[in-house]
Amino acid sequence: MISPVELQFIAAAAGILFALGLLLSFLARRSLTEKSLDQKLEQALPGVQCAQCGYPGCSAYAKALAAGEVTCDKCVPGGPDTVKELADILGIDPPADESEEMLFAPRRVAFIHQSLCTGCHRCARHCPVDAIVGDIKQPHQVIARECIACGDCLKQCPEECIELITEDLSLKNFNWNIQSIRITGGAK
Ligand code: SF4
Ligand code: SF4
Ligand code: SF4
Structure with missing residues (x-):
């Protein structure tokens, strides 16, 4: 038989454990939502x-x-x-x-010298943005508008037939995102 004192002790311990649980779950949730x-x-x-x-x-x-x-x-x-x-x-x-x-900086993009390409597909497998296309054993090519000039494909090519080239600035490859232009001068 449990005495009233023991009952009080169990209830108090349960209350403390419950409060601790709530505190821990609050802290865990806060550390998940607050990004450094x-x-x-x-x-x-x-x-x-x-x-x-x-x-x-x-x-x-x-x-x-x-x-x-x-x-x-x-x-x-x-x-x-x-x-x-x-x-x-x-x-x-x-x-x-x-x-x-x-x-206004000219874009850099990868370029594959097709006459040297054996179509091994290694470059395409390593391109992080899928900017290289080509069938196996056929010369591959770079989709210039997708290329971000990371240079990963250059390191992978056993034939060393890829290079980074600088595109001429043209209407086709100009950055038309007008929001990205900041006006830094002018009369006040
Ligand atoms: S330079 Fe980078 S983004 Fe461009 S084709 Fe090569 S791996 Fe892809
Ligand atoms: S330049 Fe640096 S920060 Fe930007 S994508 Fe490459 S590694 Fe990331
Ligand atoms: S890694 Fe080089 S040889 Fe192989 S497909 Fe790509 S460009 Fe061609």
């Missing part, structure tokens, strides 16, 4: 892991950004829109003139 600064920055990056920013991947670049070690205009595939988004997250103005520089 570098997580938010990484989410804004394209996730291509091409290292053109000078860091081994998007995560490393995001951490360096969060630590204030680098400016937010280094992600080549991301372009001016990403510069602006990163600056918004960091609560700073985008670096002066950089978005215009990126806007």
Whole structure:
């Protein structure tokens, strides 16, 4: 038979355990929903892991950004829109003139010298954005408008028949996203 004192003790212990459970679940939920600064920055990056920013991947670049070690205009595939988004997250103005520089910078794209290509398909398998097409044992080619110039295919080609070329700036490949142009001068 359980005495009233024992009953009181069990009820108090159950109450404490219940309150602890609630507290733990609240803390767990909060840590899941609250993203750290570098997580938010990484989410804004394209996730291509091409290292053109000078860091081994998007995560490393995001951490360096969060630590204030680098400016937010280094992600080549991301372009001016990403510069602006990163600056918004960091609560700073985008670096002066950089978005215009990126806007007017000629695009770089991969180019396959078809006469040397054996159609092994290795480049296509490694392209992160599926910008290379071609049947096995047939010369492959790059869909220039899809290519983000990450350079991964160059490392994979056993024939060394891929190179990065610079496209001439033309109406066809101009960045028509007018939102990405920042007006940096003018009379006040
Ligand atoms: S350049 Fe951009 S996409 Fe490439 S690794 Fe750096 S942050 Fe990622
Ligand atoms: S450089 Fe090569 S691997 Fe990278 S996006 Fe262009 S075609 Fe694909
Ligand atoms: S890796 Fe080189 S040889 Fe193989 S399909 Fe691609 S371009 Fe051609």
